[in-house]
Amino acid sequence: MSELLQLTPNGLYCPVGDFYIDPWRPVDKALVTHAHADHAAFGSRSYLTAASGVELLRLRVGAEAKIEGTAFGEDLSIGEARVSFHPAGHILGSSQVRVEHQGEVWVVSGDYKVEHDPCAEPFEAVSCHTFVTECTFGLPVYKWPQSKVVAADIQRWIAENQRAGRASVLLGYSLGKAQRLLSLLSDLEEPVVVHGAVARFLPAYRRAGVELPSTISANEMHARLSLPPVVVAPPSVQRTPWLRRFQPFELALASGWMMVRGTRRRRAVDRGFVLSDHVDWDALCNVIHATGAERVLATHGYTGALVRFLREAGLEADELKTPYGDDLEAEIERAEMAQQAEN
Numbered sequence: 001m002s003e004l005l006q007l008t009p010n011g012l013y014c015p016v017g018d019f020y021i022d023p024w025r026p027v028d029k030a031l032v033t034h035a036h037a038d039h040a041a042f043g044s045r046s047y048l049t050a051a052s053g054v055e056l057l058r059l060r061v062g063a064e065a066k067i068e069g070t071a072f073g074e075d076l077s078i079g080e081a082r083v084s085f086h087p088a089g090h091i092l093g094s095s096q097v098r099v100e101h102q103g104e105v106w107v108v109s110g111d112y113k114v115e116h117d118p119c120a121e122p123f124e125a126v127s128c129h130t131f132v133t134e135c136t137f138g139l140p141v142y143k144w145p146q147s148k149v150v151a152a153d154i155q156r157w158i159a160e161n162q163r164a165g166r167a168s169v170l171l172g173y174s175l176g177k178a179q180r181l182l183s184l185l186s187d188l189e190e191p192v193v194v195h196g197a198v199a200r201f202l203p204a205y206r207r208a209g210v211e212l213p214s215t216i217s218a219n220e221m222h223a224r225l226s227l228p229p230v231v232v233a234p235p236s237v238q239r240t241p242w243l244r245r246f247q248p249f250e251l252a253l254a255s256g257w258m259m260v261r262g263t264r265r266r267r268a269v270d271r272g273f274v275l276s277d278h279v280d281w282d283a284l285c286n287v288i289h290a291t292g293a294e295r296v297l298a299t300h301g302y303t304g305a306l307v308r309f310l311r312e313a314g315l316e317a318d319e320l321k322t323p324y325g326d327d328l329e330a331e332i333e334r335a336e337m338a339q340q341a342e343n
């Protein structure tokens with residue numbers, strides 16, 4: 001059967017348009033939902049992504065890469081396919097890709113969330129026949145607290161640490177989560193110390209008009225701060241000399257995985273904040289309903305539970321096997337592998 005989008009060894013392929021969406025190997029024409037490493041593979045001959053994500057994608061795939069940007073909602077013809085990008089609310093410039101041919105419509109979600117995040121364009125549900133959805137947190141136990149509640153918790157934790165003379169080190173994925181954490185800290189009196197892996201993405205966010213607190217590097221800290229520092233860094237800094245300079249400190253990790261019992265202990269952090277850039281179970285089900293899709297292909301996470309649930313609800317549902325993974329887990333794994341290689 002010839003499908004509008006097909007799974008191939010390079011990734012999800014559209015034969016009538018001769019392009020791939022988020023291919024995991026280099027291809028001629030890659031349409032990219034967002035700049036996280038599992039969706040934006042290096043080495044393709046050309047890339048197309050949402051205009052507000054171009055700068056981030058360039059940081060991922062290299063300065064020489066040929067990258068074109070398209071406005072959200074702009075109608076494009078690629079081969080015989082009609083294509084448009086729509087906001088996914090996951091990180092700055094993240095999109096869902098809509099593909100249409102002879103009246104048949106598919107939407108590939110990429111990673112997405114519906115909750116308000118000043119760092120990302122608000123999610124839009126797009127009508128389609130077939131919806132390819134992520135389901136990183138596709139189990140009913142995942143239910144996110146409101147981010148303003150989490151923000152208040154984080155601010156209280158920082159205030160406690162400052163009273164006790166300790167630094168507050170917040171760990172989160174370097175692209176997306178770290179900027180979102182920063183956006184929750186705009187009320188702080190002093191600049192936030194950021195790790196280089198986080199700092200490299202900040203100009204793109206600032207140019208896009210995202211309001212962020214002033215930031216400094218760890219080397220500038222001693223000259224500039226009178227209070228114990230507030231630090232935002234990727235999880236890969238754990239157990240490194242870079243982190244030790246902030247002693248005494250408390251360490252916190254911000255992730256959807258913080259809802260899982262034992263994660264805080266396994267990750268050896270003092271505090272966990274439940275803050276995710278993916279949909280929780282209720283939002284996932286609401287979005288699927290809103291698309292009106294009669295067929296759902298689930299990838300990226302707990303696909304089995306979602307597929308069973310949707311079939312029971314009378315929809316056609318299947319798992320789509322891709323190598324996309326959770327961004328935070330992937331980053332922690334890469335960092336641990338790099339450390340093992342060094343030792």
Ligand SMILES: [Zn+2]
Pocket residue numbers: 034036090111327
């Ligand atoms: Zn992602």
Ligand SMILES: [Zn+2]
Pocket residue numbers: 036038039111300324325326327
């Ligand atoms: Zn992903």
